[in-house]
Amino acid sequence: MGTGSVEQDTTTTTTPAKPQFAVTDIALGAAAVVYAPYTASDADLGDPSRVVDGSTRTAWKAPLAADPAAPPQVGVYVDLAGKEKIRKLVLQTPTPGMNVEIYAATTGPPPSITDPGWDHLANRSGIAEKTTIKLPSQPYRYVLVWIVGAPPDGARPAISELSLLSLQPE
Secondary structure, three states, X not given: OOOOOOOOOOOOOOOOOOOOEEEEEOOOOOEEEEEOOOOOOOOOOOOHHHHHOOOOOOOEEOOOOOOOOOOOOEEEEEEEEEEEEOOEEEEEOOOOOOEEEEXXXXXXXXXXXXXXXXXXXXXXXXXXXXXXXXXXXXXXEEEEEEEEEOOOOOOOOEEOEEEEEEEEEO
């Protein structure tokens, strides 16, 4: 009898794994910019990076208004560097009670709040220390929190964190 070798079939088939997705804060570490088209060019606009630094211990404060009785007309936008579908915006503030409007744009950022490049997404009055706002699932590059009313106690409006939640591959 001869010594024969038996070949075994070593071919394996693998089913590609379905991509896993997780709700992720895509604003974290993104570029945050003060949007103040109606503010004097020499105004101290503060440090907007504080709204995307992952800490509620830091905050961006709106610049002092020349007329404290006038609406603030200032805000912060996040530049996502590409179009992203955002499910929710979570706004955290040490100055609850302010009024905000949420805008988004695919290109720009548009030069004024009345520019048709901004899509108006939501209004919120008397916001809490933490407010979650559901957004339409459309792709945007820029998301703006526009402050339209100061807190009732007269404090300078401030934002400690701005989170943009999106479904992203893990």
